[in-house]
Amino acid sequence: MKNFKIKNDYKNFVKGLLSLNYLVIAPKYENGILKFSKIKNAAEILSPSEYINTVSSTKEYFFPQTEPVIKFTFEGKEIFLKDVEIGKKPKVVLGLRPCDAASFSILDDIFQYEYKDEFYFTRREKTIIIGAACESNDESCFCTTTGLAPDSSQGADLFIEKNNEEEYFLRAVTEKGERLVEQLIAEVEELEEEPKKNPLYEKIEKQIRKKIDLIEAKKWLDNNFENEKWEELSSQCLSCGSCAYLCPTCHCFDIVDEVNYNSGVRRKNWDACQFDLFTLHSSGHNPRDTKAKRYRQRVMHKFKYYADRFDKTLCTGCGRCIRACPVNIDIYEVVKEFAPLVEQN
Amino acid sequence: MNSISEIAKKLLDENRVSAVVGYSIGSLPNKTKTVIVKSSQQAEKLIFNNLCVNNLAIYLTKSFRLTTQKPVAVVMKGCDVKSVTGLIQEKQIEREQVFIIGVKCNGVSEDGKNLSPKCYSCKLQTPKMYDILVGEEEEKNIEFKNPFSDVEEFEKKSLDERWNFWMNELEKCVKCYACRQVCPLCYCEKCIVDKTVPRWIEPHTSKSSNLSWHITRAFHLAGRCTGCGECERACHHNIPLSLLNKKMAKVVYDNFNYQAGLDDKAKSPLADFKFQDKEDFIR
Amino acid sequence: MSRIGVFVCYCGENIGRTVNCSEVTQRAAKLRDVVYSVDYKYMCSDPGQQIIKDAIKKYNLNGIVVASCSPLMHEKTFRHAVVEAGLNPFLCELANIREHCSWVHDDKRNATDKALDLIRMMVEKVKKNLPLDTIKIPVTRRALVIGGGVAGIQAALDIADGGKEVVMVEKSPSIGGHMAQLSETFPTLDCSQCILTPKMVDVNSHKNIKLYTYSEIENVKGYIGNFEITIRKKTRYVDDSICNGCGICIEKCPQKKINSEFNTNLGTRKAIYVPFPQAVPNIPVIDKENCTYFKNGKCKVCEKFCDRNAIKFEQTDEFIKENVGAIVVATGFDLYSIEKERSDNYQGYGEYGYGKDPDIINSLQFERLLSASGPTLGEVTRPSDGKIPETVVFIQCVGSRDKSKGIEFCSKICCMYTAKHTMLYKHKVHNGKAFVFYMDIRAAGKNYDEFVRRAIEEDEAIYLRGRVSRIYREKDKLIVKGADTLIGKQVEIAADLVVLATAMLPQKDTVPFAQKLGIGYDKYHFLSEAHPKLKPIETNTAGIFLAGACQAPKDIPEAVAQASAAASKVLGLCSNDQLEREPYVAYVNESSCIGCEFCLQSCTYSAIENKSIVNSKGELVKKVAYVNKGVCQGCGTCVSICRSKSIDLAGYTDEQIYSEINSMFV
């Protein structure tokens, strides 16, 4: 795959991107918080050095909080169904960190498991992911545990890095990515050689929380469905669900019909396993009726069940759940209880 | 004076309480972790410092609701005790079920740098109600601020400015209901938004259904919210929920001369009335 | 599935003139879930009702909307018709297209569209209606009367004469109340005791009346038709089942100088006593505070002399349970105390010197001075030296109508009894001079004003319109300083005796008492009637009625009239085995109720209680609200106050209203 140097500065590159009639989505401060938002002009863009990561992940652009699945109308005594149209405009999501970019390989798996979710994939196929290597980190980051690094390009179509001369260059990861760069040839210039790795990334990797042996962790989980630790680990949880709503890989949803007098819609709305009504049956029975059971489900799903099925963890170490938890439940510390750290040299 | 961990140890050893809810060192530099300690060995963990911003009253209903015969001890700042008063007032707990380890508080911080906004208008460095009191009161050199100054400031805006402000803010809401979950007074087992027959508040996110939710939240807390600010802290989209809560508190204070969390015998203002209540808008 | 029938009424031309009824009928037929729609000239007529009945059977309808007049007009009619066709009456709703549509709009297009909207809303509502059953409550056909004054006596006798059992509870040792203390009564000047005593005796001997004197209400549980009362029978130290009232114990008791409450501290009694000779029952009580035996452990003279061994020093309070279906509260009044030191919210009249000078007395004390059975045997003398007072000053409105002392109301009876006092005084002291300071003379009542005029014109009472600022003693005389506002001058009267017409207040412990019963009270602690105009006898708790001065100051005829009214209410209630009520009552969703008790606090009728939910092991899981269907009146205030929507109102459920709102604008 090819590499390209960004000729002028980063903003100019984005300007070029905007001129291609893509919907460009990138980190931007809106109402006081940093989140992935639509970029209207290049001046709004933040360069990869200007942020650590956004508050919420990019999943809402593929799997929105609320999404109509089917619509219907009543006319007299008849009911008419109507399909929902999905946005057709091609998009570029720009500036994802490795932990977010990697989430797509996870979501892709789950949204085509046994049934292909056309809503997700229609959007997915029309979107080009441009990742950006991390130039800083915070105390919550733990991507190395999940097998990632500040400069992993996994899941991205294009990946932005800094070379030794502190200049940004683009790494084409997929053909889709490469085709996009070809349209931007005025802004970039192909590099002959593979650029040298900037030592910054190694330095950050060392700053990140130490890697936990997830294989060992899974072994523990395999044998400890019943364990009083779950009670202890979850006792302070308030079931607020912030962890799941912010997680780039959590994907549970609820289906709800909303009916007015003369029309209605069936919707998919986000849900979260920590909510006490999450598995409540209409009979009144709830198989996961305690916080301990719900928290066990969360950890098991992330580090055991998903691994059993897809041989991956349902976590990219982005640290969002840790930052957001109002009572400081730290999934890294939790997993560390079950498994040793990996010796590193 | 005894430290919190010593007190906790003693209480647990003497079998006087079934658990102690408190704070311990957090996993991140500017956070403390809430813990529920059930054995005296674990009591070592308990600390108190200026990062202990959480209101632990939440656990009295979330974790212990009438399940324990023995009381539960809780570490409480002056402001947190107001929530306990509210819970007693609303028959969720009985005073005897809680052993309050009151701490004299000199202000807490959410990020380790800035004082939490609620501390600027706090007059309760020493809790009004406690079973044992720890900590030293320091000369408070915080400039006291009118708790309603931001409400008054906001009210000066025009109708459209206010509407646009809230629409921008509420648009961010993803209906995770974390604000509700962390609220010590949102103790309902089944919240009105989880009720489906009928569904007064639609579960999807949109400005209108988000508005219904936030009106509901604010209104249900009117005269009950003690201003602990946990909802705003839990909101990862930084929606200024306290502004709404404070507005409600102000309305209730101005009209009915009532402040929440001060009297566990008082009637909640919206479950009460006076013949002399004044209004000027009913035709 | 809902199968709704819509029946559109022309009401002759009343609806048809502005609403295009046939268009409405056709459009209604197209509404979702409407399976039948028809119009008719007079739907309320027999053939009209027959159309409904036939359609229910033919189309198997399970919801009926009649688009016609106001439900307040014909809801009952149509529901009755629906029942005849075998449907639950509460599955029928009326769309008000006459009063709210055809009669108030001119434009035919608008009125027709609006009529359809109203029908659509009702169709949507009725789909959510549930079949309801009228509520039947069993009635215990007995009554409790609290208070044995004239109001209580009248109510008890009326109910008992009506053939229903009555339990009467009086807190003092004898019934009779304040009326027994009075000398003669206005406006006829008949002797109070002469008219009251026979009634007292009747109460005691009536086969339908069970009398508990020296007893108080300890607890009230239950609701209309089904109250359970706990009565505390206070310790008399005399066994009332043995004592025959011979009075030897009283005669022999060595403790003589105890102030007599009945004689308003103007006379004395013994430590074992009956309050007054005509007391009912005529059974003495030992005053533990003053009894030598209780004070020193020695004496027991009474026990020694009692040949029936009725004296029981070891007696304790007894608790008795009674079940009744209705309660009449007739706890009466108390006098405002004029001294400055007070525990309640009212200011005293320190400047009048009451309590400091024995010759400044209140009106009830003056009644005792006038009474033939009083401490002076009816001779009017000064308490200080027994001299016959030559000048008496009467001051009205002491406490009443005085905002600065905290009481704003008029005590209503003082004008009349003060006039009576002047007359009786003049009849006894012929050369005496009576002065009256008054604010206004309020003598509205049959023969009342004539009575006052008689006091002024025939008995030469001198009425001065003005207030008194101060009373103080100068040697033998009391100087009363006041204003005569009619001549605009200050006056000073040197009096021998001053009588203060003191305000009437409710009994002292009315608040805890009212709370025990769950009835309302006003800021002065007078008990509140359910509606000032239309329900002056009822309280807001069903089955509890008011009689006499516990509700507001009243004179004897008014108290008696209200007592008879209360009795007739009780008899009405007790005339059936069961009460029937519309089933519009609140009900609780126990699975989501969290027991915050807001509904309980805000229920005007105290219809909501606590209920404990326990698990199979008997452990308390939670407390929830519980609605007593017999008491709930169906206002729905609790529904709005419930945050988690765990309480709902049958007939006006959230779902029904939601459906109406949802179909309002289409």
Next chain:
Amino acid sequence: MNYGYFPGCSLHSTAREFNISTKAVCSSLKINFTEVEDWICCGATPAHTTNHDLGLALPYSNLQLAAQQGFDTLVAPCAACYNRLKVSDFEIRKSDEKKNRIHEITEDKTEADISILHLIEFFKNDFGIEEIKSAVKNPLVGLRVASYYGCLLVRPNEIVNFDDEENPTSMDEIVSAIGADALDWSHKTECCGAAHAIPKTEIVLQLCKKLLQAAENSSADCIAVACPLCHANLDMRQNQINKTFGTKFNTPILYITQLMGLALGYGANDLSLQSHFVDPIKLLTRKNLIPQLEKMNREN
């Protein structure tokens, strides 16, 4: 609390002894009053009986002065000053329209949000009767004192409402606290004739005679007052009353602060006891109530 002190004209002239004794008492009780600088007439009798606005503007001006000087509470010993200040404050708080008018008259827009206390009110509610009691060094045992409140101190009730308007007791409480016998007498709030002293002296003589008679009937040794005008009428006219009515009154009239001063250990000169027409010193000496040591423990 930042207390301002408003002596008013009387305390700087005919009622100097009231001022002197007040200051003595305050210094002994460590009460810190600061006299409002540049105070002007309180608007009593001449102003308020001739021009309503002037009657409000003069006292309001004083309140504005006090507000500008940073006081939040104003204490006035003279009953007339107190009454005028209260009335003005009450009227102006009640109506914005009136306030604007008065602001125009005083040519000053200062919002005078100040609470106004009479000295007795201050002692009773702010300082505390118990505190006074514990500071007493020379209890006035055996002195029978009739407290005379007059009209301005407790009336009208909706404006000056720290005590019962008909049967006030706060001064009696102070009298009891300093060890003297507080007499429950009948004429606590009767009229003394007030400003009629000059135009219609005979009314004052008549009314004051009644007052003195009532005090004598209740066997009072002396009368305590808290109003310079009451004092003047009762003290200065006593001789004239005796001449006119053939009575033999010899009842010393003392300011309540003078009695307090005695109890706190001050001597006759410190309290200017010699400046009364009816000599109180004889009485006090007879009762052995003047401290032996003049200026005893003055500074403590």
Next chain:
Amino acid sequence: MEEKILTSQFEPKIASFVCTWCTYTGADLAGTSRLKYEPNVRIIRLPCTGRIDYNLIIKAFENGADGILVSGCHPNDCHYSSGNFYARRRFIVFRELLQFIGIDVRRVQFAWVSAAEGAKWAKLVNKFTSEIKDLGQFTNYQKIKRDIFLEEAVI
């Protein structure tokens, strides 16, 4: 902000919540007295103003109401003696909340109309209807509702 549609064409949608004992009966009286008033109001009958929760009002706005009229018995006249007092408190607070959020409270009118005040009811409806006509359609609120047929899948 709010787009005014030509006043002459604009017929406001007005939802009304009334108690059965006073205002509903008062409105009946307006009918029996043949008083004429604007046809824009749709009445929902409830037992008492105490039953009128704030979410009925919100729901009516969500359903497209341009104005809301809430009415019941005068203070001290409540059939249930105090339901309207509770309601009054609720409205005092709720109205302030709406105002704070930026909703024009002129769109929510509270009134006491007794069973004898048929004329007051007619007048009230006319006055309120004309006021809402002046204010125009409540587009602010109607715009924020997700119209499922206009809702473009954002993305």
